[in-house]
Amino acid sequence: MFEGANKSLYKELIVPGFEDCDIALNVWGDCMVPALNSGEIVLCKEWKESFIEYGYIYLIITRENHRMIKYIQPGSEADMISCESRNSFYKPFEVNKTDILKLFVIKGHIERSAM
Template sequence: MTDNQRKNFGPRLKEIRLAKKMTLQEFYSPIAKHVNNFSPIENGSRMIGKRLSEDVVRHYHINETWLATGVGKIFSVDDALKEAVKNNSEIQQGVPFINVNPSDYSSGEVNFLKEKAEYYVNFRPFNDCDAYLPVYGDSMYPKYSSGEIIAIREVINKDIIQWGEAYLVMADESANNITTVKLLFQHTTPEKIVLRAANPDYKGDTILDKIAIRRLFILKGKITRNQL
């Protein structure tokens, strides 16, 4: 994507944001630390950087061709739906429920999000999420109980963390490939992060180097099967 094409990104990102009825803070805070920088970008007085534009495109599954030219569909089709189109299968609406335990994917390069969905959930408050997953174990009880279904969305900018909120953390070999759902808190050392269980029976914090985090997903909330 050329610099000249990126000049058009700002107004088109504003078009998407307004269509989603989201504020600057809501739309850009999962991606960037300085949200106010996007106001001049949207107004066309400042050009978005290459890395930042890639993060926005990835987070919201935006069609880069439309973003650059205004031609085509606004949103891209993800890998799973591309496969469905190739096989002339019916495209499902909503967010996939993937019946896996992410801890089973704690090592290697296997992406649990590419596993086949059992069904799709069209629940508007969580339709910006990447997947629904079942809860395993009771370390997060009573906030999240075993068997409940959580909605997760990947965090692109790992410097933007909502302290005290629950996240699915997937770490690399330097942290023993730990994969867990925990509440995240600030550490006195900026390069580290505190992982804490919600269940008071699980005592003791886990201290993790931020650099060890391979993937990070915020838990947007949960649903019960009565809502499906």
């Protein structure tokens, strides 16, 4: 799924209602609080459409291997997207669509409440 990743690190995870998801990964940081909290697991499906459905939360992987979880909105120009955090401390920024290597829509998340 991720280029250069060690496949032995991956485990199959089946969550009822999310069987169509491709990957699950941990959230780190506070930029998406309160929508997503650090330590939660997000369930992601690769977005393969030629258009972007704005207003949803996505995992964005750029050609430079930057990975971020953001709301996506239209950018200031047709070839740009605006990446927005839920936490208002973080300001929106734009990414050129051609810089996106992979895009995954966040279909859900799992919160761990005990060890």
